[in-house]
Amino acid sequence: MPDSAAPKTSRIQQRNRKRILDAALDVFSQHGYRGATLDQIARQAGLSKPNILYYFNGKEDIHVTLLNQLMDAWLAPLRDIDPAGDPLAEILRYVHRKLDMSREYPRESRLFANEILQGAPRMAPHLESDLRPLVDTTAAVIDRWIAAGKLAPVDPRHLIFSIWATTQHYADFDAQVRVLMDDAPVHADAAAFLETVYRRLLTPRPPAPGA
Amino acid sequence: MPDSAAPKTSRIQQRNRKRILDAALDVFSQHGYRGATLDQIARQAGLSKPNILYYFNGKEDIHVTLLNQLMDAWLAPLRDIDPAGDPLAEILRYVHRKLDMSREYPRESRLFANEILQGAPRMAPHLESDLRPLVDTTAAVIDRWIAAGKLAPVDPRHLIFSIWATTQHYADFDAQVRVLMDDAPVHADAAAFLETVYRRLLTPRPPAPGA
Amino acid sequence: MPDSAAPKTSRIQQRNRKRILDAALDVFSQHGYRGATLDQIARQAGLSKPNILYYFNGKEDIHVTLLNQLMDAWLAPLRDIDPAGDPLAEILRYVHRKLDMSREYPRESRLFANEILQGAPRMAPHLESDLRPLVDTTAAVIDRWIAAGKLAPVDPRHLIFSIWATTQHYADFDAQVRVLMDDAPVHADAAAFLETVYRRLLTPRPPAPGA
Amino acid sequence: MPDSAAPKTSRIQQRNRKRILDAALDVFSQHGYRGATLDQIARQAGLSKPNILYYFNGKEDIHVTLLNQLMDAWLAPLRDIDPAGDPLAEILRYVHRKLDMSREYPRESRLFANEILQGAPRMAPHLESDLRPLVDTTAAVIDRWIAAGKLAPVDPRHLIFSIWATTQHYADFDAQVRVLMDDAPVHADAAAFLETVYRRLLTPRPPAPGA
DNA sequence: AATGAATGAGAGTTCATTCAT
């Protein structure tokens, strides 16, 4: 039992941290930060409450850790827009990836939505340091595409907002969508709809002949 | 002296109930239902905590009252779409009204967003009874417009979702928007952007000549 | 309207005080002192809560007033035992009157029971000043009757306790009695039973021949 | 190390649960359910208020647990009446056991009295399911004894009520008894008195010669 | 004589966190 425990526990540690974060994602995304309780998280994780506080320094620590971990994955699709790719195709790919994430990771979407709704008290720094430069860069790329006549002119930042809004809506407002769309293949229809929206919006048009 | 007594007492009641609801709107929209406390609401309303419970039967009563009162105002723009009006103009008017509401009533928007995010525990009945028939009706109107060739073909329900999503985004994700848009005239730019989006999306196009 | 109001209000006062005390008797006897609320009393009395406090100085005042008022009526049967009457008949009459009171005034019985159960915090003085001398006197009468050979020898105080206990039981433990005696004519049977008990207990017997 | 762990933690639990129940018995029996506060119970138990709620699910849980636990002990003497024993001796033994219980467990007696006085809101089911069949059985036994000429004829249920009433009186109305019986050996005198009462009541008499 | 409005004190309960092992 002397030194063979270290690696073993390390593996246990990792597994337990993951369990806790997964349970916390469930609970936080459903009830919000204040509405969530450590008891719920502990029960869901199959651990005792004090044991959870052995792995994390408190409720807020869990929440912040979650937000930080998710930030990267959350921004990946935006990062992956290829300035050298076909502009319309790049945008549409981004739209579809975001929509897919709403379907596959609705808890993450709701976690962020909750945080932003409440004024981003725990995420404001990250927005400044991580999100903002990325959006600035992407907006510049889009502007260049527009200047090159490869996209119809639009405000790039509001374009990004609209993509976030329309795709995350299917995760964040799922309760409402489900009431209004019983049985319909929501995701497929949404994908087709958004494809249409952004294709019509962004397809560059030849200047009017008489102009 | 006949009926002049009733309003006298009612005056105070009405004023205080309004104060409380206004304060509660502030607090609930910012912290969510569970995150809000009667203490905060009382402080903001300038009343004592027990006095608040003299006017309402409890925290939940205040919340439900708020949601009920707001539901009507919230749906009004959708109700006002005129089936006899010009289709594109009607839709665009709706978009602008929704966007204006996001600017003028961001708390209401966030209150609803919070409620829906958490699965609409206290509003599900209203969604079924009030929202759903209204959306069904409106979708039918749009479908008729499309069939008449007055709008480009789109899925009417996803169109509605996209309008909600893009307009409410400026209220619900305000904290994020502000980080990314310092100093810009957000509202005016958003209005122009959305005008472009829905105009390009919905303007009926003549069939391709060769088709 | 100058001085004609006084007698008029005085009548209203009396009527309202009675209403309040009657309502309070209901509520106190059912829920105990601490379990009763002024709201319940006010509702039952058909008056507003502040108006009740116009007539009485507080919750305790109502309770004490009730206890004081009832004390006299409660002790009347004991006072009415006639030292000059037929001993056995006097005792039996007392038993039957007490039993009748349990049927006709169960609320009063329970009010007293509640008070005594809790250590008589508000009635201890009355017990000392009113009840004790009366019991002492009655015990002396009974002792004299026994000495005169007109009653079989028993401890007079424990005799009195047993009469109180057996008769008040039908009011105080009514909930239990009803569970165990569905449909039976409880009161009549109890009267017959107690008649038997005290007749057999108290009928003087001739001394054993050989004694 | 197999099963020795369980009792270890259970030791503290059992001890604290007992402490709490004992304190609660004190407080509930003196002030009634509504009049009792968790603060009082906690203080008396030497525990913090939240710690009490760690062991019980709330005030009502403590109360119900108490009533359930006591029910068995409370009915034991009645269960122990031996249908094969000597009738008069069995009854007298029951009377004395009940009287002893009033002296040794007055709090339990008052707890029950409080509950019944208020209509048995939390004990009605137990009365139906536990008490009633037991009383039915016992009444049948007594009826058989009477039919066999071994007891003077009396209504068995009212006999039982009278035993309950007269014995429990010394616990439930202790505050009153003490005022009226200073210094007397109440319990011994009561025992002698009740012995007389039930002996005279139940001793079968030979039919009057002339009858 | 009466009441709508208001409140301080305190009730039961929840919960993040700490203690002890």
Added chain:
DNA sequence: TATGAATGAACTCTCATTCAT
């Protein structure tokens, strides 16, 4: 590493009482 036990702070809500009219 893990957990039963414990608690201070805070929460919602109740209630006897007071205020103002």
